Each structure stands twice: as C-alpha cells, then as structure tokens.
Amino acid sequence: MPMRAMPMAVSIACVLATANAALANDTVRVASAQKGFWDTTILLYGDSAGIFKAEGLDLEITWTSGGAAPEQAVISGSVDLAAANGILGAVTAYAKGAPVRIVAAEATGVNDLFWYAKAESGLKSFSELAGKTVGFSSPGSSSNMVALALIEKAGVNAKPVPTGGAPATLTQVMSGQIDVGWAVPPLFFDLIDQGTLRIVGRGLDIPEMRDQTVRVFETNTDTLKNRRQVLVRFFRAYQKVLDWAYSEPKALEDFAADNKVSIDQARRARDEFYPKAALELAPVSNLDLTVKQAIDLKRLSAPLTPEQVKELIDIVYDPRRDK
C-alpha cells in the first residue's frame, strides 16, 4: 500500500472500529437456578428466538443448582442478574448489608410446586405425614417456604429435609430415603398418570401464599447504578418473551422436547401450573408475609422498615407503567 494511503486506511479502520463498538450488543450475565423449569427456562427459549438480540442484548446464562448460588454470584459482581432467586434469600442478604436490590418479580404464588409420595406408601395428604420426611430443594427457597407452610397447616410433626433438585429428589423417594418429594410440572407426570406416584400436597393448598412473590430478579447496586438502562432493555425484552411464550407454540415445543414429554403434557403444565399472571414482572407482592417467614426462620431479627423496603425493591421496568 502506498505510504500516503496509510493515514486514510488507519482513519477508516478507526471509524469502523468505533462504529462496530457502538453497534455491538450489550452483554447481560445472568445466573439462574433449576434449568428445565418453565419459568426459569423461557429466558433461554426467548434468547434462542432472538428476542433479546432484537433489544441489542447478548445473554450469558450460568445455570446453578439453586440455593444461594445465583445471589452470591450477584454479590460478587460476576453476574449482572440473579434470576429465579428465592425472595427469602434476597431479603436476608439485603438486611445483612449485601449490595443487592430486587429489580423485578419472577414468580408470584406457588402454583407450580407439588409434593408426591409413592402410591404404595398409602400416603394421600400432608395430614398423614406425622414422623415422615418431606423434601424441599434448598434452605431459603420457595419450596422450603411452601413445605414448611404445608406442614404447619396440616399440624403434623413432619421433618423437612433439603433434597436438592427435583430429579435427585425422585431418586431419594423411590429408594425410600425420604417419604415425600417435591417437584414442578411436567416432571413425573408420567409416573403420576401411571399410578406409581401420588400427589399429596400442592402450593395452591396455601391460600395466603397465592399472592406472595416467591422468586425475584436481583441485581448488584453497582450494576443498577451503572447499567440501569441495560436492565430496562433486558426486562422489556423479557416481557416480550413472556408474551411470546404464552401465544406462540415454539416455547412450548422446546419445553416439551427438553423434558421429554408430549406437547399436551407441556401445555397442561404451563396452563394449569404456570398461569401467565404468576410470572408478571411487577409488583413484588406480600412482602410482609416474606418478612414474617424470614423472622420465623431466624433469618431476620426484626421487620424491615418502610425505608428499607423502598431501598430494597426498585422495579426497573413495569409493563403496566413503562412501554
């Protein structure tokens, strides 16, 4: 290349590089729990459908086995968002000084959770579980809260036991290591339909939790301050994912394929256990009940003040309010 053309070439290269940088998508790092559930995995389906890319966002999703892992990932700053995090954990971490904020609801009510026992055990409801062991995923999770509520409502002396993920829980039930396991649909529908397992309790059986937000999206205060607009775009895209997942068949097909169930079973799981209203991004409801549960579990020593509540919950995108 002639020497006098060099400065021009360099200038063009610089302009192109700057333009590329401006056009490049923003990356959003998300830590989520329990891959495979409808409410957690529509994030992935929506990403595959290009809905986040249309908002100029590239997602990097890290799946965890639940518990406090997504939250600790946010606290450490290694991800931007913790998705499907138990609200109990979020409130506890905030109260203890962690730089976290709740920026959206993820699941309200506990329609999805159910508990089952082997049909041959003869167990039919929680009232028969005196002295029995009842599984839940991990301490502080929504399954933990519901299991405790079901046991308390039944007035029995059953022992809640953390059993990890739903498939691992099934192993423990079937091998007799625990009496009652937890799951979400469409897991084990085939075993229930065959009569091998029997549902003994559901989240729906706790009326006071029907309007309680149990899982949330959480972020770090630094991310909230420096990348708020990126989060707004993320949740705008997420709302579009919700609308798409409940109107188009593709998400349902992916869900059925991942869980190795029929489309009908997948549709039954979605429509019966995950009504769209339960996955709305706002509001974060019935925080009072959450705080009471946290105090009962000794995760909090005192209720949150109104100022603390206002600081903790900062809904960055409310589809009822923002467009």
Add this chain to the structure above:
Amino acid sequence: MAQSHVSSAPARRSVRAQRLTALVAFIAYWVVWELMARAGIFYEGVVPSSVAILRALYHILLDAALYRNFAVTAFEVLVAMAIGGGAGIAFGLLGGAVRVIGRAYEPYVYYLAPTPKIVFLPIVFLLFGVGVATKIVLGAISAFFPMAIATLAGVRTVKPVLLRVGHSFNLTPWQMALKIYLPALRAPVVTGLKLAFGFALIGVMLAEIKLSNIGLGFMAIEFYNHFQIAELYALLMLIFMVAAGVNALIDRLMPRD
C-alpha cells in the same frame, strides 16, 4: 547357564500366575457387580449393569460435550497447578534455603495441609464469582500444600557440597534456585507434582460440582441430578483413567538413578 535357566523359569511362572490372578480377580469383581445390579437390592438403576455402563461410555465418547467439558477442566487444573504448585515450590525453596523462614512458617503449612479445602469455597466464590477463577483458586489452594511440603523436605536433602559450590561461584539467589536447588530437587518435586495434581483435580472438580455450568464436575452432577447413573459411572471411570494416565506421565519425569 543352567543356573540362570533355573532362576528365570520360576520368575516367568510367577508373572504368568500374577496375570492369571489379576484376570480371575477382574472376572470375579465383574460377576459380583452384575449380581448386585440384577439382584434388585438397590433401587432400579442405582447400580447399573456393566453393559449399561459400557453403552453409556460409548455415547459419552461420541458426545462433543465431553470434550468441551474436558478442555475446561484440564485448563483449570493446569492453571491451578501452575499457580499453586509454583507457589508451593517457591515457598519450599525459600523455607529450605532460609532456615528461620522455614522454621517460622512450616508448622502452619504442615498442620493446615490436612484441612478439607472445599470449606473455603464459599469465601472463594464470594471473591471470584461464577467463572473459572473460583475453580482455579480452589485448585491452586489444594495444590499448594503437598508441593510446599515435598519441596521443603527435598531442600533439606540437597547435598551441602552443592550449596558450597554455588556460593563459591557467587551465584545470585535466583541462580542458586535454578542451577543448584531445582536440578537436585527433581525427585521430590515430581512426587509433589503427583500429589499436587491429584489435589488440584479434586479441588477443581468439587468446585465445578458445587457451582458451575461447565466442566467435568458439572457434567457429573448433571448426570446425577437427572438420574443418569450409568452415564455417571462411565464418566467417573473415564476421569479415573485419565488421572491414572497423567500420574504415569508424571512418573516418567522421575530421575532414573
């Protein structure tokens, strides 16, 4: 000649007998395994038959995910060994060469060595997050102790005459380390390397099992979580074979005296 013929024949029979015994023992283990798998003592699938395990092994080997996960774990283990092992060698050299430092800090290294390093994972995770750094740091912490102890012990066996030669040539501390200590420490460092590798592998994989979305540890716990027990056995068998292979390779670094 007759004497050598007499002495080698029993040796050949002994080797043949050993191999036959090993073969019979392997078959016996296999029979016991199959009986356990088919006896119905355990919940179906918890002890899968060897046929199921071999079939699972075949499918795993054909799955590109195995190689992706293997590459990540291998990278994490290598970096962990470089950092932890390197720090261990440095500590061992310093502690061995400067007596007061060795006597001041060796007890801490010696008594902290048996502590289960996995308990540090929550702190490491808070500091380094969900990426590879957490796994590498835990692997490095695990690798440091055996390497430090082996190197320290080895430094104390370096012949004093070699040290005097180095001093008489006015070698700098760095030159002493490279030209005198390290060549003389080949055997203990290789032993330390074997132990460090084993501990680094355990540290990295346990961190992947506890929280990761890639790596052989993650692959193993996913198999468990989805009750793919035959696949889990097959993967663990593969990992053990790779670990044994790496140990054999490291053994080749041993000086032939």
Add this chain to the structure above:
Amino acid sequence: MRLLRSPALLGLATIAAVAGLMELLVAWGALPSYIFVRPSAVLLSIVGLFRDEELGWRLLQTLGATMAAAGLAAVSGVPIGWMIHRYRLFGEIFGNWLAALAAAPFILLYPLFLAVFGRGEPTIIAMAYVAALVAISLKTREGLASVPTVLRAVGAGFRLTQMQFFWKIEFRSAVPAIFSGIHLALVFALVNVVGIEFLIDYGGMGGLIADLADRYEVPSMYAAILFVVLVSVLFFWATERLERWLNPM
C-alpha cells in the same frame, strides 16, 4: 531482629500482622464488608455459633462420624492388611485395588454414594470409611512386610510356630506402621466427613458452613470455617501425639 531469632515468634507475628491489616482495611472501608469480615467479628461470632447454631452438637456429630468411620476402618483394615501380606493370592487380588484407590480422586465418587446410601449419615460414614480403610490396610501391609531379617532369623532360630512368630515378632514390628496407619485413618476420615457434610449440606460442621453460606451469614460463615480449620489442626496434632505416645521408638 528479635523476631528473626525466634521463628515461632516470627510466625505468630505474621499472623497477627495480617489479621491486624484485615481489621483496619475492613474498618476503613478499603475492603468491602459484605465480602471481607473483621477478624475480631469472626472471633466473636464463634461464641454465637455455639449459642445459636448448636456448634457443640455439630462438632460431636462430625467427630462421631469420624470415629465411627475410623474405628470401622481400624477393625477391618488391620486384618485386611494382614491378609494382603500373608496370602499372596489375596494380596494380588485386593492389594493393587487398594493402591489404586489410594492414588485416585476418590471423593469424586460421592454422587454414586448418594445414589446408593442416600443423603445422610450412611453416605458420610461410608465414604470416610473407605478413605480410612485404604490408609490403614496399606500401612499394615507395609509394616508387616518390613520385619527386619535379623528378627526373622531369631524367630527361626527359636523354632517359633506360625502364631508365635506372628504375635511375638511380626505384629510387634508392624505396630509403629499400624499406629501410623491409624493416625492417617483418623485424619482422612475427618477430612472426608467434613468435606462430604459440606458438599451434601448435611449436618455436622461441614453442613453448618454450607448452611451459613446459603443464609449469607458472612461473619458466622468465616467463623465456622476458622473453627473447622482449628479443629482439623488440633485433631491432626492430637493424633500425631497419640501415635508418638503409643510408639515411642
């Protein structure tokens, strides 16, 4: 200069200096307090762990599982080590497997143990037992195999029966190695018990760390980890002293 003359003092001074630096950096806000904790808060939290988290009971749980595993290993490992040494066929069948297990990353098998024994004490004790068994049986074999030739000659010279030879010469020569094996068995058992408790979030000191991490009780989590380290160090020191007391040679 006085520090350099006293290595023990130098070691302690270093720890004190690091702790002091952490204390200041966290107090000044130079290190984030939601990740780093002041050492003074950690030490105070240990008291809280006994009061609020039943640390005493959890310590007993962990030590109980350790003793159960190591005890079972000692009772079965010494005879296994003897049989591997005494009967060549047995040694060829089982000896190599034990040596392979000693070199393998055995703890990675815990998901398999979970599937077989379930999430609880049986898995914890089973895994700790296998780790301890390997150590003690290999050490027993090593001890029995290293009886000095002169003692063998003495035994032959006195025309001892096999049983007499075993009890009066072989076993007594192997005692130091057996005690060393018991020491290793105890240490390996403790390491595995705490590790598995942590991994499966179940009871004992390891389960407490996992629980505190889940609840984001950061000072208490650090305190629990420090406590586990202290117990591990003390346990190792105590078993070493026990080994030396049992075997003054």
